[in-house]
Amino acid sequence: MRNDLLSLVAGGLVVLEGVALAGLALWQLIALAQGDTASPATAIALIVLTLLGAALVVAFGVAAARGRSAGRSGGIVVQLLVLAVAIGAVTGTYGHPLNGLQLGVPALIVLVLLISAARRAAQNARRED
Numbered sequence: 628m629r630n631d632l633l634s635l636v637a638g639g640l641v642v643l644e645g646v647a648l649a650g651l652a653l654w655q656l657i658a659l660a661q662g663d664t665a666s667p668a669t670a671i672a673l674i675v676l677t678l679l680g681a682a683l684v685v686a687f688g689v690a691a692a693r694g695r696s697a698g699r700s701g702g703i704v705v706q707l708l709v710l711a712v713a714i715g716a717v718t719g720t721y722g723h724p725l726n727g728l729q730l731g732v733p734a735l736i737v738l739v740l741l742i743s744a745a746r747r748a749a750q751n752a753r754r755e756d
Contacts (some may be wrong), residue, residue, distance in 0.1 A: 638692025645685030
């Protein structure tokens with residue numbers, strides 16, 4: 628399967644999101660080490676889940692960069708989840724529009740790139756048939 632620039636860029640951005648998620652896990656680990664958590668057991672479980680999520684997002688990004696449909700699909704789901712969190716950050720009780728924009732704008736850009744890469748892959752598949 629031919630890798631095109633659109634797939635590489637979209638996949639690379641999804642990988643960066645996974646790396647950022649791993650950074651969040653590191654931040655959680657530091658908070659745990661400093662005793663800034665109410666329940667160490669819950670904090671450890673959250674760190675493990677965050678690391679698993681980061682690994683999954685990175686895997687989606689690598690697959691998308693390689694032109695794999697499953698990577699694009701997984702990346703699209705991740706972007707929709709991030710957009711849902713961004714909307715919650717804007718509209719919640721303690722909503723802050725800037726936080727919502729910081730989450731939502733990159734997710735929207737990556738979503739458009741992933742959908743565009745999927746459309747291009749479908750067009751290329753039709754041409755090959």
